[in-house]
Amino acid sequence: MLITDAEIIQQDEILPGYYRVTLSAFLAAIAAKPGQFLHVRCGSTLDPLLRRPLSIHAVNRERGEISLFYRIVGRGTALLAGKRKGEKVNLLGPLGSGFTMPVGVSAAVVVAGGIGIAPLYFLLQELSALKTCADVFLGASTSKQLFFTQEIEALGHRIFSATDDGSVGYHGTVVDLFEQNPAGRVYGCGPAGMLKRLSQVIKQNELCGELSLEERMGCGVGACLSCVCKTVNEGNGARYSRVCVDGPVFPAGEVVWE
């Protein structure tokens, strides 16, 4: 919960339109937990005005560095991608709840759709540090968008790939692939449609799982009520929870999908 002007240590275009930026932010790096995000001021003028929520993708605590992995979607992310080494970026965070680390026997299973690997990679780093080996289901449109496979394997995890075009691995969605052998404690992140399907699979198979959601954000600190999602309310149907402070990570069973 800091406001920092963080210096860019490195900015790489991983694939056209996909960037990884590494920032020097010592206190934030120390505090960060997997699943949390930073609220990033991509520009410096009044346009664009709002911060952009981006998941913490990787952390190097010794060096006090935090990495973000992001896709250019609109003006905010485009401005961020235009920043070079040495420039500063104002960060607010770490914000939000993180993933619950697995306890006891249950095997950790990570299911990521596309850019959804962003927060899960940090989780995989932490699992690795805990000597926990995870099964990682990676889905993408095409093989090139299966990101960080070597790094994930180097962390000691096992990868199962799915591509929409069948260019690598299973030909179909990552949830379809996971459904073929559904087991373990699931950590999911990806597009809304994918998460909805994943939560059904989790439910049908009586698994435990946590999903990281996205919603448009104003404040990022729970004050404006713009980032809500529907969650189950004991007794009377649904209620609105704030993705920024009640999430972005929610137990899979709590999210009410439209």
Place this chain on the structure above:
Amino acid sequence: MLITDAEIIQQDEILPGYYRVTLSAFLAAIAAKPGQFLHVRCGSTLDPLLRRPLSIHAVNRERGEISLFYRIVGRGTALLAGKRKGEKVNLLGPLGSGFTMPVGVSAAVVVAGGIGIAPLYFLLQELSALKTCADVFLGASTSKQLFFTQEIEALGHRIFSATDDGSVGYHGTVVDLFEQNPAGRVYGCGPAGMLKRLSQVIKQNELCGELSLEERMGCGVGACLSCVCKTVNEGNGARYSRVCVDGPVFPAGEVVWE
């Protein structure tokens, strides 16, 4: 009258808050006349929105380069000063009327207050090319703000300095200094108060002169009528002329001061 994305060749801080930027803009350099200005897009987002008028300060036609000399006043000029070599700046221009070059015998006299030297330096370049030697009256708050004295002398002109604090040259305003020996065809640029005084001196001594004015601008091309100044209207008092197309250079006798 071009729209160009011009690359920055060089950007120098001449004095804290005062910058000279050189841009590669071949066609604009060829077309430019002393007294004209460029309408510069200092940012790239919707804030700040408008272009900023900046006089053409120097031109190198062989290299196709144009220089601007500017002071940081607000957000637009601050953004421009933050741009580095290799970055692009969108220019509209050259715009406006230029100075009329002296004909015949009358000696050219340049009277510049502070940053007012910006357009006059280009005039001095051109006079020099015509082998015309000018008397240059430079005024500033203090000696450090007497800009480009060596360059001006190298062009073959004679300098007479005035400073408000008396740190160099005459202790007083540049108009006071000029008034001690008022003669020649006058070219003036500087703050409104100074130009008003200068026009009085010109009138009292029945000289000929041209003044470069400033006014807030929208379009820069004569369409919006925001940049007007009062000028004499034959017969009935004053009328509004557009600084952007009818000026920015006006015959001293035409401007009606409030």
Place this chain on the structure above:
Amino acid sequence: MTAPSKVTAENKSINLVVNIGGIQMKNPVTTASGTFGYGSEYAPYIDLNRLGAIVVKGITLQPRAGNPTPRLAETPAGVLNSIGLQNPGVEVFIEELLPRLAGYDLPVIVNIAGETVQDYGRLAARLDRAPGVAGVEVNISCPNVKQGWMLFGSDPDMAGEVTGIVKANTGKPVIVKLSPNVTSIVAVAEKVAAAGADALSMINTLLGMSIDVKKRRPVLGNVVGGLSGPAVKPVAVRTVWQVYREVKLPIIGMGGIMTAEDALEFILAGAAAVAVGTANFVNPRATMDVLDGIEKYMTEHGIQNISELVGAAQN
């Protein structure tokens, strides 16, 4: 000296023609009054013939000197102006300025402003006899000097009255330009429609002001001014959306259009045409960029006729 105007590979399968209350426009892109002078100012930068129409700076019966300076103030993503309708009067306009547009193949719409209801009638009558006028756009965001300086456009009945007298004095299409500074723009639009308007344009500027904290004085010489530019776009799109649902007249949408995407917001909300205003100051080729972008969007989305998009977000 300008780049040669881009001749679009006119995609023959795309139909961009719109009809604004009887004015046939070859495409929906026009200019916002007061931001485009009398047209020729922008001729060095764009091919005027590619515009759907041109709307010129507001004209009054008598010449007007306009307001004291400063007349312009930049605000966040916007501009405040208080030009004060500086113009040479309708006679000089017809004799000197209008002929300059004669050589172009595009409808010229003349924006008119009055101090009394009668002024509007006289202006309409005078322009009805002028050659080369395709229609009039009635600026009702002016004070009625006979009725307590209340703006014509702020009262539905006064707006209707002005519309009526203009209609009575011209056979040409009448576009009434609505002000957003009202409690219900729909109420004004309804009266204006009932009084016979052929089309609506919206929005005129929002009333605003800026203060110079160093001088502790208003920035504008006129104290208050009209706010335009991207800042007002959400308000403008909302008014078009509301009026489109209630009033069956073609709408020229404007307010902060910088790009084709902005223009499409207005069209999808219900505007049949769009006007580019403040954007011209930032990018003299803005009208052309908007037009090219609309064509591109239609091609990419398989839209044959621009009319398919008008109000499409309402469904």
Place this chain on the structure above:
Amino acid sequence: MTAPSKVTAENKSINLVVNIGGIQMKNPVTTASGTFGYGSEYAPYIDLNRLGAIVVKGITLQPRAGNPTPRLAETPAGVLNSIGLQNPGVEVFIEELLPRLAGYDLPVIVNIAGETVQDYGRLAARLDRAPGVAGVEVNISCPNVKQGWMLFGSDPDMAGEVTGIVKANTGKPVIVKLSPNVTSIVAVAEKVAAAGADALSMINTLLGMSIDVKKRRPVLGNVVGGLSGPAVKPVAVRTVWQVYREVKLPIIGMGGIMTAEDALEFILAGAAAVAVGTANFVNPRATMDVLDGIEKYMTEHGIQNISELVGAAQN
């Protein structure tokens, strides 16, 4: 974990105290309702005790779930929101949320919203008995469900009626928050003043909308929303300027304040206090930066008492 709150070298010669209709504030900087939650959300970033007052998120009689998402859209230098007054209702507010502010040394102003005139009366009465409430701010930009969903704030008489019933039901200072979506904000302010309001706050958001051109649908789940942020500042400053001239009530100015300079524009136009809203989202320390900047301005310009600046640009 946050930086230690900056203890200003309280320049003893500067007097920042303002009195807003009976609410004594140690300085003129407060928060805009709905942008600052119930206060504690920003406690990690700033020292709440340095605020002049805190205005909490709007409260209704019954709990409200709010509008469907998306509830937020970014616009040029602005934000559209359609939260839909999500709140737990006045009872839960008094029992659970209000006590969290008990430990702070600052006036808590409760923003209230109703669907009927009676709602406002009941809310006022209930809060009158609640400990730790310094005053109420009446949000009249809500639809009157009994009268054709017209907004209370868009009609001077309804605005006056709401003000009257709130005043009748509380002994605490009543601030009425005006909507800019009206033909004459002065007319509304006058009725509200006549009905007994102790102070005014202005402005609430401008009605706006955005359209997603890819989806061809409105961006907001609720179609229309309220525009706030720097984009609206010129409109907000203008309303403060106009109302200050005609109505002798203290004004809390807001709308796009990001910096001390922005706040000073409002103060110079006539606001006795200022509220920081959307800026909190961009800079959680915005309120403190505004406060520090006002102090700096006063020191630099030799202003002893903030009251010297209120309305100073009017002279």
